Amino acid sequence: MGSTFNPQILVEKLAKLNNSQQSIETLSHWCIFHMNKAKQVVETWDRQFHCSPREQRLAFLYLANDILQNSRRKGSEFVGEFWKVLPDALRYVIENGDEFGRNAALRLISIWEERKVFGSRGQILKEELVGRHLENSSRNGKHLGFKLKHSSGNALEKIVSAYQVVYGDQLDEDAILSKCRNAISNVEKVDKEIGGDTSSGQLNGSGFVEELQGQHTILRDCIEQLRAVESSRANLVSHLREALQEQEFKLDQVRNQLQCYQNQSGPAS
DSSP states (O other), X not given: OOSOOOHHHHHHHHXXXXXXXXXXXXXXXXXXXXXXXXXXXXXHHHHHHHHSOGGGXXXXXXXXXXXXXXXXXXXXXXXXXXXXXXXXHHHHHHXXXXXXXXXXXXXXXXXXXHTTTTTTHHHHHIIIIIHHHHHHHHHTHHHHHHHHHHHHHHHHHHXXXXXXXXXXXXXXXXXXXXXXXXXXXXXXXXXXXXXTOTTOGGGTTSSHHHHHHHHHHHHHHHHHHHHHHHHHHHHHHHHHHHHHHHHXXXXXXXXXXXXXXXXXXXXXX
């Protein structure tokens, strides 16, 4: 590769890593660019994972996933190196993370197994970590059941609340967008009438300047309102994604338990 790999630069980049798609994909591309240094990249990833804040560790797993998925076409260097460190990292998140983190980690394991990212070793990883998690969950069935119900209730409350913000009567998106279009149309109309020359002395005695200023004020107000709409919709999408991930995990959990019981039951006599 063209530039020299510097582990300290990766340390600095990992310190700024967050769960956003842009943050993960940008650093993933940088790491894949240095694929010939896969061993040093993964060793640095592993060291920083274990000394990073607990709330940042899921972002590290998402980064590993992106690197694995997008580097496989170019070679297996990262697959081999991440296989050495990911089991311990995943085990830590599953055993010590919050419910969202656990579900996300277990979901990644299922995805890697389905897509054969680690070949046949993916099944071993799934049986070891997912199987143990299901075993522990069964052992604490009543407590887990309460937690899942409580979690589902909280998720539903968040989604309903976010829907109410988006679809309530606080902000009418259609009206705001209509005002934006009208303001832009009026600005363009005034620009044509004055030939785009807002500095002409002839304009001071006319209503053109006042009209332009008024339309720009409307535009600024509309932009602020649209930012609020964007924020509320992003909040709703975030809650929906969390709920979807939780339901996907529970679906995987039921399927794994079903397969386990079917295997144990054997053929019907």
